[in-house]
Amino acid sequence: MKKLVVIILTKILYMAGSIMGKGSSLPGKLALKLCPDILARLTLPENIVMITGSNGKTTTAGMINDVLVENGFDVGYNYEGSNQIEGVATLLLRISDLAGRVKKDALVLEVDERYTRYVLKFIKPRYYVITNLYRDQLTRNGHPELVYSIINEGVTDDMHLVLNTDDPLSSMMGMGKDRVTYFGINKNELSTDINTSMYNDGAYCPNCKAKMEYDYYHYNHIGSYHCEACGHRRHDPEFAVTGIDFDEGSFTINGEHKITLNFKSFYNIYNLLAAFTVASLLGVGPDRICASLNGYIVKKERIIEFVTAAGKGMMIISKHENSISYNQSLRYITGQKGDLTAVIIVDSISRKYYTNETSWLWDIDFELLRSDNIRRIILAGKYAYELGFRFKHTGIDENRISIIPDLDDLMKAINDMAVPGGKTFVLTCFSDKQKFIDRVRKWN
Amino acid sequence: MELRILHLYHDLLNLYGEIGNIKVLSKHLADQGIIVSVQGGSVGDDVDFAAYDFVYIGSGTERNQFVALNDLKRHRDELKAAIDGGLVMLATGNSIELFGRYIRDTDGQTREGLGLFDYHAEWCRERISTDIIYRADFLERDLVGYVNRAGMAYGIDTHLFEVRFGVGANKDSNKEGIRYNNFYGTYVIGPILAKNPHFLEYISRSIIKSKDTEYIYKEIRNENQYRAYETALSELTNRMNSISHK
Numbered sequence: 001m002k003k004l005v006v007i008i009l010t011k012i013l014y015m016a017g018s019i020m021g022k023g024s025s026l027p028g029k030l031a032l033k034l035c036p037d038i039l040a041r042l043t044l045p046e047n048i049v050m051i052t053g054s055n056g057k058t059t060t061a062g063m064i065n066d067v068l069v070e071n072g073f074d075v076g077y078n079y080e081g082s083n084q085i086e087g088v089a090t091l092l093l094r095i096s097d098l099a100g101r102v103k104k105d106a107l108v109l110e111v112d113e114r115y116t117r118y119v120l121k122f123i124k125p126r127y128y129v130i131t132n133l134y135r136d137q138l139t140r141n142g143h144p145e146l147v148y149s150i151i152n153e154g155v156t157d158d159m160h161l162v163l164n165t166d167d168p169l170s171s172m173m174g175m176g177k178d179r180v181t182y183f184g185i186n187k188n189e190l191s192t193d194i195n196t197s198m199y200n201d202g203a204y205c206p207n208c209k210a211k212m213e214y215d216y217y218h219y220n221h222i223g224s225y226h227c228e229a230c231g232h233r234r235h236d237p238e239f240a241v242t243g244i245d246f247d248e249g250s251f252t253i254n255g256e257h258k259i260t261l262n263f264k265s266f267y268n269i270y271n272l273l274a275a276f277t278v279a280s281l282l283g284v285g286p287d288r289i290c291a292s293l294n295g296y297i298v299k300k301e302r303i304i305e306f307v308t309a310a311g312k313g314m315m316i317i318s319k320h321e322n323s324i325s326y327n328q329s330l331r332y333i334t335g336q337k338g339d340l341t342a343v344i345i346v347d348s349i350s351r352k353y354y355t356n357e358t359s360w361l362w363d364i365d366f367e368l369l370r371s372d373n374i375r376r377i378i379l380a381g382k383y384a385y386e387l388g389f390r391f392k393h394t395g396i397d398e399n400r401i402s403i404i405p406d407l408d409d410l411m412k413a414i415n416d417m418a419v420p421g422g423k424t425f426v427l428t429c430f431s432d433k434q435k436f437i438d439r440v441r442k443w444n
Numbered sequence: 445m446e447l448r449i450l451h452l453y454h455d456l457l458n459l460y461g462e463i464g465n466i467k468v469l470s471k472h473l474a475d476q477g478i479i480v481s482v483q484g485g486s487v488g489d490d491v492d493f494a495a496y497d498f499v500y501i502g503s504g505t506e507r508n509q510f511v512a513l514n515d516l517k518r519h520r521d522e523l524k525a526a527i528d529g530g531l532v533m534l535a536t537g538n539s540i541e542l543f544g545r546y547i548r549d550t551d552g553q554t555r556e557g558l559g560l561f562d563y564h565a566e567w568c569r570e571r572i573s574t575d576i577i578y579r580a581d582f583l584e585r586d587l588v589g590y591v592n593r594a595g596m597a598y599g600i601d602t603h604l605f606e607v608r609f610g611v612g613a614n615k616d617s618n619k620e621g622i623r624y625n626n627f628y629g630t631y632v633i634g635p636i637l638a639k640n641p642h643f644l645e646y647i648s649r650s651i652i653k654s655k656d657t658e659y660i661y662k663e664i665r666n667e668n669q670y671r672a673y674e675t676a677l678s679e680l681t682n683r684m685n686s687i688s689h690k
Binding site (some may be wrong): 047135138139140142143144145146198199200203207211354355356357358359360361362363382383384385388389390392393403405 | 455456458459461462463464467468473477479487488505506507508511544571573575588590594634635638639666668669671672675676679680683
């Protein structure tokens, strides 16, 4: 009886919330308060895919959902912003019938890495995808090894793990497990022999802490590693990227399945590869997956194009407090042809909590912008001066750098200073995204 | 003048952008016209502390902290002699726990520290993660920064800072850090010398003075560093006031 009441109440609250344009976590939050084990009382489909990790989980979950839907699956999927247990509860109670049965072919659940242990108490995924574990929001998370233990607490033998074999930390979850599928990128012409980043989180084996050996790196500490002491190593991936062609804009999985890229970055390839892996495990044929993923457009909120008098521009979301996310965007920019302008905005560090913590700016490889085609660099927002001081240590010609602390001056700066005819790339976080978009609109 | 800097456990205790301290300090010294060389020293390396003019050690994960502790024990006596002899050294984040008597983890297990100083650390169930403003009698302006750590320190009698905002050495203390000779230790993480121009200048002067008391230190200001500092201080002061008014 209680279950029925909670289900009905949640559905009503959700509908009311939708009309008022409210977020989707509140109904679930109330449901969990009224009936803490409500999720355990639901009858869920067998095909549950759960996705967590530091970077790429929202994009990967979106890709998995889209591939499944395009291939005839009826899917329940929690959209961006509802990846905590409350959001998951809202979704499931919304799509369940009054008896608590969720009649879907599959569930695709993105779960915040810090909430996995709560969600896993009630929901056992058939496939559990961990995209990677990087330095991310350390003010809140402490450090990656802590996040690892939180996630690992919830892992049980009956789950089939889908792991990134190139990441020494998150791949460790597969140790001693029978049901693991690894995905990864094989050595290619972009691989390097040394790690040139500001830090090396792969220097020591995350399992036994002996020094780790690397055969090659893709970026930061992501690559092919092995530990002589305990044997922890990159496993040959069952789903491997065997070729990357950034000129053409495509990559190939297992030597035969080619996917075209709308956004040419390693990042995007890892997300697409994880989606390919999961869809394959769920029985979708490779050609059909490729057809769904070809030219996949990363959600609009993450890449936004705009125009100023100086020419075309593109805003790329790079997460603050996440150096690898920034490095990926920087690599994307430096990989572009022709002269261009780079704009970095750091105005609020987080949209979720207050902090003045900027240590992560010193973890980012801004040195990558030493590239010749980056003609102009604009550092903007409240933390523009600290960025300016950071850039002082990059060896980049200071004549190329402008510091614009007040965002109200930014559009004029781009307009006046950006390389004429060259594209402008703006890097910023969700916390500052809207501030920039509003100013672009006002300017146009 | 030539100065040699040792970045101790550069590949193990460098969790929160601490490489920034080395970048900023070596550039500031080089701008003085000093020839600066930086070396990393880590697990299994031969390290001669007497050969360096400055030693820096930063923060790491709790497991990396113990790896460093086990390794550093080999050098305990040489390190003690160097610090007693006036070596300028900066320890940030949880690395300060290595120099005390012991570290007690959340399960009550204790690990022996280097025992260079008479304090100990106890880890807490809840991680301590907060912005801070500290005051030091040897700096003309307050210090800004962040702490992100598992432990509290007890028994420090020669503190470095007084707490204006944030937490101290432990929950009952309004003092933080340790100072002994030219050893400066604080739980503050990250590029503390980048965020605090006055501390950068103070440490630089100390290093130069320890090498040559006659050498004339040049006042070299980086305006961006000063402006960034003022931004951070005003942000944190507003934050402090808004919390205390609640």
